[in-house]
Amino acid sequence: MAAEEDKQKSIPVLPWMRSPIDVSSFDECPLTLLPCLDPRLKVALENMEISSLFPVQLAVWQETIGPGSFERDLCINSPTGSGKTLAYALPIVQMLSTRSVKCLRALVVLPTRDLALQVKEVFSAIAPAVGLSVGLAVGQSSIADEISELINRPKLQLGVSFDPEDFLPELQSSVDILVATPGRLMDHINNTKGFTLEHLCYLVVDETDRLLREAYQSWLPTVLQITRAKDESFLPCAQTFLPSPFSLKTIRRSGLERGFKGKPYPRLVKMVLSATLTQDPSKLSQLDLHHPLFLTTGQKRYQLPEKLQSYKLFCESKYKPLYLVALLQSLGEEKCIVFTSSVESTHRLCTLLNSFDNLPFKTKEYSGLQRQSVRSKTLKAFRKGDIQVLVSSDAMTRGMDVEGVRNVINYDMPAYIKTYIHRAGRTARAGQTGCCFTLLREDEVKRFNKLLRKAENNSCSKYSVPSSYIEPLHSVYESALEKLKETVEMETSRKRKTGFKSSLSGERK
Ligand SMILES: Nc1ncnc2c1ncn2[C@@H]1O[C@H](COP(=O)(O)OP(=O)(O)OP(=O)(O)O)[C@@H](O)[C@H]1O
Numbered sequence: 001m002a003a004e005e006d007k008q009k010s011i012p013v014l015p016w017m018r019s020p021i022d023v024s025s026f027d028e029c030p031l032t033l034l035p036c037l038d039p040r041l042k043v044a045l046e047n048m049e050i051s052s053l054f055p056v057q058l059a060v061w062q063e064t065i066g067p068g069s070f071e072r073d074l075c076i077n078s079p080t081g082s083g084k085t086l087a088y089a090l091p092i093v094q095m096l097s098t099r100s101v102k103c104l105r106a107l108v109v110l111p112t113r114d115l116a117l118q119v120k121e122v123f124s125a126i127a128p129a130v131g132l133s134v135g136l137a138v139g140q141s142s143i144a145d146e147i148s149e150l151i152n153r154p155k156l157q158l159g160v161s162f163d164p165e166d167f168l169p170e171l172q173s174s175v176d177i178l179v180a181t182p183g184r185l186m187d188h189i190n191n192t193k194g195f196t197l198e199h200l201c202y203l204v205v206d207e208t209d210r211l212l213r214e215a216y217q218s219w220l221p222t223v224l225q226i227t228r229a230k231d232e233s234f235l236p237c238a239q240t241f242l243p244s245p246f247s248l249k250t251i252r253r254s255g256l257e258r259g260f261k262g263k264p265y266p267r268l269v270k271m272v273l274s275a276t277l278t279q280d281p282s283k284l285s286q287l288d289l290h291h292p293l294f295l296t297t298g299q300k301r302y303q304l305p306e307k308l309q310s311y312k313l314f315c316e317s318k319y320k321p322l323y324l325v326a327l328l329q330s331l332g333e334e335k336c337i338v339f340t341s342s343v344e345s346t347h348r349l350c351t352l353l354n355s356f357d358n359l360p361f362k363t364k365e366y367s368g369l370q371r372q373s374v375r376s377k378t379l380k381a382f383r384k385g386d387i388q389v390l391v392s393s394d395a396m397t398r399g400m401d402v403e404g405v406r407n408v409i410n411y412d413m414p415a416y417i418k419t420y421i422h423r424a425g426r427t428a429r430a431g432q433t434g435c436c437f438t439l440l441r442e443d444e445v446k447r448f449n450k451l452l453r454k455a456e457n458n459s460c461s462k463y464s465v466p467s468s469y470i471e472p473l474h475s476v477y478e479s480a481l482e483k484l485k486e487t488v489e490m491e492t493s494r495k496r497k498t499g500f501k502s503s504l505s506g507e508r509k
Pocket residue numbers: 049050051052053054057078079080081082083084085086274275398399400401425429430
């Protein structure tokens with residue numbers, strides 16, 4: 001009955017979503033058999049140790065390369081770790097490989113800086129092989145440095161003197177592909193001279209459901225409006241929502257432009273992706289999709305990775321940290337991500353774990369409460385293996401790809417199936433095995449079972465930590481709690497002092 005109910009609910013409202021291409025009917029495809037692949041890209045892929053395309057990559061390739069390529073916008077719903085990044089990066093790079101004039105033709109938007117950096121790495125591994133360059137607009141460096149990376153200012157000829165009033169050197173894009181977060185993208189659209197989307201051919205909205213949830217300074221309507229061919233009706237309506245310092249120079253023109261030699265501009269092709277793609281018509285309508293084609297995996301709306309094993313672990317609320325430590329110890333030195341429900345609990349739990357004496361693993365926190373530079377440093381150390389346990393808020397939930405993460409632990413039960421899918425998806429990636437453990441209090445069990453039923457491959461066994469791991473921890477746990485108390489007191493008094501100082505300096509000013 002419950003299963004029937006779930007199935008009913010998962011029938012999409014939008015007609016084009018009801019007859020999707022089922023990615024699970026595709027196999028992997030060796031690069032040698034892939035039609036039309038540019039040999040230079042084949043070499044680049046082999047250098048990345050990729051010898052075949054994953055099913056979603058093959059499915060997208062078939063829809064985008066060859067006759068009728070990119071005729072439709074693509075909506076891709078495919079499990080975590082199934083290789084969605086290369087699924088869009090490879091066809092875009094292949095399609096742009098024949099362009100001889102440099103201008104910004106592909107824009108990939110992601111919700112966070114770390115995700116954007118990760119995606120840029122993938123493009124950078126293949127694009128230079130066909131002479132394309134990739135830029136990043138995420139606010140990692142100063143805006144001036146970013147501008148000098150993105151915009152090419154032709155050098156003035158030596159010996160010729162120009163009146164600066166008369167001479168405006170033609171600014172050009174230094175990049176063919178730009179990976180951006182919405183905030184920095186809007187900064188460039190509004191303020192950067194020479195930054196233009198007028199030649200844009202491809203727009204990728206990765207982690208679509210997350211990006212559609214937050215408006216981020218109206219980045220999406222702005223990008224859609226300025227990439228639409230200018231017509232009579234455009235200007236009046238543009239004024240109604242475009243931010244005031246918005247430069248009309250960035251608007252796509254329908255006339256003759258460099259690189260298009262008299263041909264009309266091609267339609268902007270959109271690719272939107274997620275492991276939990278929204279089916280909500282009002283949300284999808286924001287994307288203004290053209291004759292969209294839906295690619296999804298399996299029958300249910302949510303799919304867990306094939307080789308993921310889910311476990312539930314019952315524990316008393318009072319001893320939850322102790323169960324976590326015992327579980328971590330029983331897992332040996334494998335890389336683990338521990339998810340909590342908030343930035344505050346992340347900090348507290350990490351501090352507590354670091355208060356245990358002689359734990360055989362190194363633990364650090366990763367959360368939105370920290371400065372970006374601290375987070376990036378932690379992520380680097382985790383990737384390298386210098387840290388084995390990362391305690392994280394949901395800042396790590398989506399998209400992050402860290403090699404060797406064997407286990408994910410939900411210290412706090414996720415409230416939504418989407419959160420479970422993305423958290424669990426930090427392991428069992430690219431066809432590897434992995435485990436997801438969820439610590440549950442008695443009163444959470446029913447809710448958790450209901451939540452998991454919404455996903456395909458939802459079996460979840462009970463897991464018990466051997467008592468030999470738990471017993472010896474009781475006394476250590478008491479002293480760790482004492483240390484935690486001291487640390488919290490120290491931190492509170494430090495904060496009070498800095499707060500006091502800053503309010504004083506405020507008075508002085
Ligand atoms: N064809 C391939 N062969 C081998 N490894 C691959 C291939 N394609 C992708 N990978 C690897 O698979 C991993 C997952 O890829 P990716 O990050 O693109 O997944 P994803 O589907 O975007 O996941 P998420 O939904 O979590 O963002 C990466 O480590 C990537 O290097």
